[in-house]
Amino acid sequence: MNSDIKEILYSQEQIQRVCQELGAKLTNDYQDKKPLVICVLKGAVMFMADIVRKIDTYIELDFMDVSSYGNEMESSGSVKIIKDLDVSVKGRDVLIVEDIIDTGRTLACLASLLKHRQAKSVKICTLLDKPDRREKTISPDYVGFQVPNEFVVGYGLDYQGFYRNLPYVGILKPAVYEKN
Numbered sequence: 600m601n602s603d604i605k606e607i608l609y610s611q612e613q614i615q616r617v618c619q620e621l622g623a624k625l626t627n628d629y630q631d632k633k634p635l636v637i638c639v640l641k642g643a644v645m646f647m648a649d650i651v652r653k654i655d656t657y658i659e660l661d662f663m664d665v666s667s668y669g670n671e672m673e674s675s676g677s678v679k680i681i682k683d684l685d686v687s688v689k690g691r692d693v694l695i696v697e698d699i700i701d702t703g704r705t706l707a708c709l710a711s712l713l714k715h716r717q718a719k720s721v722k723i724c725t726l727l728d729k730p731d732r733r734e735k736t737i738s739p740d741y742v743g744f745q746v747p748n749e750f751v752v753g754y755g756l757d758y759q760g761f762y763r764n765l766p767y768v769g770i771l772k773p774a775v776y777e778k779n
């Protein structure tokens with residue numbers, strides 16, 4: 600599987616360092632707020648698991664499964680809710696944890712849904728930000744790394760369901776998707 604990767608962009612160590620730094624900021628910013636931290640499945644699962652363990656204050660976790668890419672490399676444009684939250688966001692400070700913001704369609708849709716449901720505040724923490732491809736105005740509040748305009752996989756991010764279990768983030772060799 601590693602032979603499908605053109606270049607490792609962020610190693611396990613770099614990712615852990617960024618989780619530590621962002622976790623310290625979040626600990627400070629969310630003192631006494633008891634936020635609801637929402638993991639956007641499935642891509643954000645690794646980042647969520649790592650970052651929440653670096654937040655040293657009271658937080659509640661919930662999970663939402665949304666999908667816009669399916670098995671494709673291009674967003675379909677419509678965001679489907681596959682699993683909704685278990686708890687209400689009304690009056691809560693909410694922190695969305697994402698793996699990547701690309702076109703911004705997923706988060707534009709999710710953030711507006713949570714505001715519509717009367718969350719007190721909605722902030723976004725993303726491991727990766729790919730601003731070159733942005734179609735919706737979304738500015739994340741906490742960002743791990745800005746990525747170049749390349750299709751990346753690993754540490755939760757997939758291509759056709761695979762590569763999520765790589766411990767690092769890397770650029771997929773174009774030969775892998777060109778043969779499909």
Ligand SMILES: O=P(O)(O)OC[C@H]1O[C@H](OP(=O)(O)OP(=O)(O)O)[C@H](O)[C@@H]1O
Pocket residue numbers: 639640641642643665666667668669674697698699700701702703704705706756757
């Ligand atoms: O900014 P956008 O262009 O909307 O793209 C970003 C979203 O796309 C991916 O999810 P996907 O819908 O592929 O589902 P997954 O998380 O289950 O892989 C990724 O995990 C983000 O959630």
Ligand code: HPA
Pocket residue numbers: 668699701749750751752756757758
């Ligand atoms: O670069 C990407 N890789 C994997 N999934 C994605 N979803 C949006 N952009 C990407």
Ligand SMILES: [Mg+2]
Pocket residue numbers: 639640641642643665698
């Ligand atoms: Mg996702």
